[in-house]
Amino acid sequence: MTELPDRRLLLVHAHPDDESINNGATMAKYAAEGAHVTLVTCTLGEHGEVIPPELQHLTGADLGAHRLGELTAAMRELGVEDFRLLGGKGRYEDSGMMGIADNDDPASLWQADVDDAARALVEVILEVRPQVLVTYDPDGGYGHPDHIQAHRIAMRAAELAVDAGWEIPKIYWNRVPRTVAEEAFARLQVDLPGLPFSKAATVDDVPGVVDDERITTVIDGTAYAAAKAAAMIAHGTQIDVAELYFALSNELAQPLFTTEYYELVHGERGARTESDLFAGVTLGEAS
Secondary structure, three states: OOOOOOOEEEEEEOOOOHHHHHHHHHHHHHHHOOOEEEEEEOOOOOOOOOOOHHHOOOOHHHHHHHHHHHHHHHHHHHOOOEEEEOOOOOOOEOOOOOOOHHHHOOOEHHHOOHHHHHHHHHHHHHHHOOOEEEEOOOOOOOOOHHHHHHHHHHHHHHHHHHHHOOOOOEEEEEEEEHHHHHHHHHHHHHHHHHOOOOEEOOHHHOOOEEOHHHOOEEEEOHHHHHHHHHHHHHOOOOOEEEOOEEEOOOOEEEEOOOEEEEEEEEOOOOOOOEOOOOOOOOOOOOO
């Protein structure tokens, strides 16, 4: 086995761009500090809505191929070298939003057997031996079927990996504290006239917003704000970035968070409020 760095972080996301929006500053921070950061993306986002008019001809596999290029560029901005597609390129396809016909496609992630998909992730876990896993909550943050499946697959893989010889010490879900979101949207209302977005989203549009007391871990990524913004800009089919704000295909402005928040759901809490995902972890163990 190739010698691994002492700190090893695994993130599981549904589509290209989810990682940069949710965890871009965290990924850049740990990569810059020498940790091994592994991203597993479950689909290529073949059914995402394309923002730039000149790229709206891209659909299906062509869009997926383009988004893989965007992901590659985004990882370059974050300094992350280890990024993979679950089960290999094209194994699982984007399921589209909940309630549409694409959900029923046998090739979609929504129709995947969770244990089969989890076993593909276990292969990555046994190779990388992460001490920290980051993924979505059971609702996938906002109810998207691929996000829900990514959660199920990640959590099931963590269970299966124990029997295969590796227990991930700490598992986190992506979160945003409600008061932070409310304050950020209050600033957005002031800044909105100077932005290229006509309307603002609401706190309820932000995935993973929870009451503050559920936040266990706060990662200050302000030093990596530029890297996160650049990674989001790289996902040009999906994200329009302007200063400290961005919009998706709905054209509704929302804050770009450079401090990122998490809820520890498995493992020992390193402090009342952690500032390090690896807090309390015995480092260096990879066997």
